[in-house]
Amino acid sequence: SSVPLDDIPVWTPTAGCSEKPLYQRNEKLDQKISLYSGDITKLEIDAIVNAANKTLLGGGGVDGAIHRAAGPMLVKECTSLHGCETGEAKITCGYGLPAKYVIHTVGPIAQGGVGEVEKKALRSCYKNSLTAATKNAARSVAFPCISTGIYGYPPEQAVHEALATVREYLDEHHDKLDRVIFCVFLPTDKELYLQNLPLYFPAE
Ligand code: ADP
Helix, strand or coil: CCEEHHHCCCCCCCCCCCCCCCCCCCHHHCCCEEEEECCHHHEECCEEEEEECCCCCCCCHHHHHHHHHHCHHHHHHHHCCCCCCECCEEEEECCCCCCCEEEEEECCCCCCCCCHHHHHHHHHHHHHHHHHHHHCCCCEEEECCCCCCCCCCCHHHHHHHHHHHHHHHHHHHHHHCCEEEEEECCHHHHHHHHHHHHHHCCCC
16 A cells, blocks of 8 residues: 555654754745655655666665566666666656656765765765756655665765755755655664754754
């Protein structure tokens, strides 16, 4: 059973819960953010983001789950894309998924540690995915925690790049998107997002 957008609660900050917000409140962004805990393949929204690898031909983790749920038509379309560079994003149809589109992005491999290169690449994943969404008139987009699984990016660092990049994009293009959903799969990631969302999307 799929989860329609109306069943995904909007995240609202609690006033006073963050002493030092990194960003000023922007009331235009109220009602635009969700934190969803569960399987991204179930979301009945415009676009889900896939943490793919450079081949775009499927893999483990969230990539495997998305390909299994979408069915073999997805890998067929992906084959025609001839791969994807780190930090870039390419869009396909969703096929058997409840989501209309899949945006495939390739996160940095961070097993050797995180430097400026990895940080910039991770930010590019979020930014280029949102650009691909808005170019295709997708107004609701869900992200998994890109690179923090098999690719080894420390989740407590990745959460800041994810939230900062989405905030920056929404500040510029709030009219083009109705909802950005952070889809977490692990309880530890849920905690990290609950801790850090108020810094990037503060209340008054
Ligand atoms: P990467 O190779 O970019 O590290 P992974 O798929 O290994 O990608 O992990 C990225 C994140 O996706 C991890 O937090 C993992 O727990 C999460 N994940 C795995 N399966 C799903 C799913 N079905 N829905 C949402 N997130 C998932």
